Structure formats: C-alpha cells, structure tokens
Amino acid sequence: MAKIRRGCAPAVFLILAVVGGVAGFFGWRWYKEQQPPPPSGKELRVFVLDVGPTDGDSILVISPEDKTVLIDAGDVNRGKKTVEALKKIGIQRVDYFIATHSHADHIGGAPDVLNSFPIGTVIDNGLQPPEMQTETSTESADQGKVKGKKPAPKPTPRPPRGGQREPLSVIAYRNYKDAAGASGAKYEKFPPDQKQEDVETDEKGKKKSPPPPEMKLDLGGGAFLTLIAPVQPFFTREQMRDGGNEPNANSIIARLDYGDFSMLLAGDAEAQTEQRLVSKEMNISAKILKVAHHGSKYATTEDFVKTVKPEVAIISDGEFNRYGHPAQAVLDRLKAANVKLYRTDLQGQIAITTTGKLKDGRLYEIKTEKDAKTDVWAGREGQYDDSSRKGFIAYGDFGPPPKPPREKTTKKK
Ligand SMILES: [Zn+2]
Numbered sequence: 499m500a501k502i503r504r505g506c507a508p509a510v511f512l513i514l515a516v517v518g519g520v521a522g523f524f525g526w527r528w529y530k531e532q533q534p535p536p537p538s539g540k541e542l543r544v545f546v547l548d549v550g551p552t553d554g555d556s557i558l559v560i561s562p563e564d565k566t567v568l569i570d571a572g573d574v575n576r577g578k579k580t581v582e583a584l585k586k587i588g589i590q591r592v593d594y595f596i597a598t599h600s601h602a603d604h605i606g607g608a609p610d611v612l613n614s615f616p617i618g619t620v621i622d623n624g625l626q627p628p629e630m631q632t633e634t635s636t637e638s639a640d641q642g643k644v645k646g647k648k649p650a651p652k653p654t655p656r657p658p659r660g661g662q663r664e665p666l667s668v669i670a671y672r673n674y675k676d677a678a679g680a681s682g683a684k685y686e687k688f689p690p691d692q693k694q695e696d697v698e699t700d701e702k703g704k705k706k707s708p709p710p711p712e713m714k715l716d717l718g719g720g721a722f723l724t725l726i727a728p729v730q731p732f733f734t735r736e737q738m739r740d741g742g743n744e745p746n747a748n749s750i751i752a753r754l755d756y757g758d759f760s761m762l763l764a765g766d767a768e769a770q771t772e773q774r775l776v777s778k779e780m781n782i783s784a785k786i787l788k789v790a791h792h793g794s795k796y797a798t799t800e801d802f803v804k805t806v807k808p809e810v811a812i813i814s815d816g817e818f819n820r821y822g823h824p825a826q827a828v829l830d831r832l833k834a835a836n837v838k839l840y841r842t843d844l845q846g847q848i849a850i851t852t853t854g855k856l857k858d859g860r861l862y863e864i865k866t867e868k869d870a871k872t873d874v875w876a877g878r879e880g881q882y883d884d885s886s887r888k889g890f891i892a893y894g895d896f897g898p899p900p901k902p903p904r905e906k907t908t909k910k911k
Pocket residue numbers: 553554555601603604766791792
C-alpha cells in the first residue's frame with residue numbers, strides 16, 4: 499500500500515497543478531472581465547454650471563465618446579440660462595437627464611432643457627414632493643381593500659382659492675414630469691421597485707436585504723456613471739434630524755469613473771444619507787467631490803469626507819442664497835481634510851477635463867470662469883438661524899431670496 503501511495507503522489511501533484519492552473523486562468527479572465535476597460539485617452543469633461551444667484555445644481559458630463567449626461571437643471575427661473583450655458587459648451591443632445599430629487603432648485607429649469615434638446619433617457623428616483631405624496635397615499639389606501647375596515651371616503655379635492663397657490667415644489671415637479679413625458683425620452687426609475695422575491699430570508703426566517711442595486715451607465719471610451727443611492731428603504735420625514743428633509747436625504751447619488759479619475763456627485767444628501775453609504779461600505783472614494791446640498795451644515799460630515807478622501811471639493815451654490823450655504827463648519831471640515839476648494843458662487847462655472855490617466859504629471863485640470871474676489875474658505879450666514887427649528891424645513895420656507903445688497907445709506911429721519 500505504502501508503495502502505491504508513494505507512486506501516486508507525483509500524479510496527484512500533477513493533477514492539482516493542472517486544476518490549479520486552469521482555475522487560475524479562468525479566475526484571472528473573470529477578474530479581467532470585471533475590470534472596466536482602460537481609458538481611451540480622449541478627454542472626459544465635467545462642467546459644474548453656475549446656476550446662481552440663488553441655490554441650485556446643474557452638472558454636465560461629456561464622455562470621451564461625446565455622450566452627454568445632465569444632472570439637474572437649476573432653479574425655476576434659471577432654465578433658459580442653463581440652456582444657454584449648454585449651447586455655449588456646444589452640446590446638441592442630452593443622452594441622459596438625471597433629476598436627483600424633486601426640489602425646485604434642481605428640476606425647476608428642467609422643462610426648458612427638455613424642450614430645447616433631443617433627450618435620450620430621463621432618470622429620477624420616482625419620489626414625488628411630500629406635498630403630493632399625501633394625496634397619493636390617501637388614494638392608494640382607498641384603493642387597497644383593508645379587511646374589516648370600510649374604505650375611507652375619498653377627500654374632495656379643494657380647488658385653489660383666489661390668491662392661494664400650490665407650493666412651488668409641486669408646480670415645478672408637475673412641469674418637469676409633463677416636459678419629460680412630452681420630450682419622448684425613455685424613462686427609468688432608480689432605484690427600481692423592490693420586488694417581494696428580492697427579500698430573502700435566512701435560516702432563522704429573518705429577512706435579509708440584498709445588496710443595494712446600482713445602475714451603471716456606459717458612457718463609452720471607458721467612462722462610466724454609476725448611480726449608487728438612494729438606497730431603500732427611503733428615508734421618511736420622521737427619521738430626519740432637525741434641519742434635514744427627506745427629499746434631500748433620498749437624492750440620487752452617482753459616481754463617475756474614467757481610468758484613474760473619479761468624481762462623486764452627492765446631490766443634496768443629508769448627514770443620514772452619508773452615514774448610510776459609509777456604513778454599507780459602498781465604493782464612494784473619489785478624487786473630486788461635488789459637495790452635498792450646496793455646502794449645508796447638515797451634510798459633509800467628517801466621517802464621510804474621510805471615506806471619500808477627495809483631493810478637490812466643488813460647491814454649487816448661489817451668491818444670494820438664504821440658507822447660509824456654504825456653512826463655515828463644512829468649509830472647516832474640508833480644509834482640515836486638505837482639499838482644494840472651488841465654489842460656483844465666487845468662481846462661476848467650473849470645468850474639469852481629464853484623460854483618465856496622468857498627462858504632464860496631472861490627472862485632471864480644473865478651470866474656473868472667473869477668479870474668486872473673496873476668500874473661498876469664508877462661509878455664509880443664513881438669513882435666519884434655523885438651528886433651533888424642529889423637524890422638517892421645506893424648500894422655500896424662508897420666503898423670497900434677498901436682493902443683491904445696495905449701498906447702505908446712513909440718513910436718519
Ligand atoms: Zn438643492
């Protein structure tokens with residue numbers, strides 16, 4: 499027996515070596531297939547548009563293969579300016595329009611954009627403004643037959659009384675949805691609806707959530723835009739800390755990758771959103787961070803900045819915003835993380851170009867429309883101190899934006 503065993507040993511080793519070699523080869527091929535293709539060497543461009551003078555976001559991505567993505571379109575009265583800016587850059591088509599959330603400073607300008615260019619696909623998170631959700635949830639409760647309970651009578655819709663108008667966010671949302679429908683674009687919702695079969699149970703019958711879904715848009719030439727949030731279950735109003743709100747917390751967040759270049763677009767995320775991304779160990783590290791919520795003090799937490807580890811932070815905010823954006827506390831946190839800071843309120847449109855690899859010793863180049871006249875590290879004061887307010891702060895709670903300051907007069911009556 500011992501003799502036979504000894505005689506078998508080389509054969510066993512040979513078989514193991516062959517099996518190991520084949521497995522290694524397929525493993526390596528699988529790994530290579532998982533890797534994004536190398537950058538084509540052409541330029542990818544990102545423009546953080548200046549949609550001031552009040553707050554708003556509108557960010558254009560032009561891929562190395564000239565695919566275009568527009569993330570948000572600025573405020574209601576900024577649509578035409580956004581269109582002008584896009585035409586000046588030279589785009590003729592928007593392949594993807596992404597609405598991060600239902601607030602007017604992100605979708606208000608969308609109808610003008612959607613009416614002005616051929617549009618490929620419109621993507622949003624499918625969440626209506628909270629003021630509309632109340633109507634819908636009442637409706638769906640009526641439709642769903644609850645055992646032993648009489649369905650509640652349908653509320654009669656109240657016609658708007660003279661002078662009484664619908665909230666701005668509702669008007670803006672409706673106009674955006676109408677324009678998206680009329681544009682003939684394809685519509686996709688992110689994240690997609692969670693199906694019952696997606697929720698697995700473990701041996702103890704405890705519900706196990708699948709990993710959060712991602713939507714990966716292939717922009718060509720080795721560039722990808724991956725939508726990574728919101729993650730379900732969506733944040734509710736009750737979960738919000740003072741000063742936060744759930745449309746912001748459920749913003750679409752995306753990561754742009756091209757070779758060694760990466761950019762995280764944080765929408766109007768709240769601290770809770772950031773916390774969720776950090777705790778789920780999602781891939782959020784990026785060279786450039788589009789700072790969440792115009793530099794609000796309720797986001798850009800120390801933990802989040804440490805995980806993203808950006809080299810550059812860009813704040814899209816308005817010179818005459820009422821909210822105290824960007825907050826000094828946020829600027830201090832970014833400064834402590836040693837980032838280079840850019841702001842649309844002080845420097846106008848911000849343009850980033852990259853070939854996805856080092857070129858003349860640089861991975862990317864950033865150009866601003868103008869030089870900042872004041873210190874980029876100085877924050878703004880809010881029109882009101884909202885720190886003592888409890889719960890939900892709706893968009894537009896603060897009334898009309900202040901007019902640009904005039905020369906002070908010292909005359910006394
Ligand atoms: Zn916003």
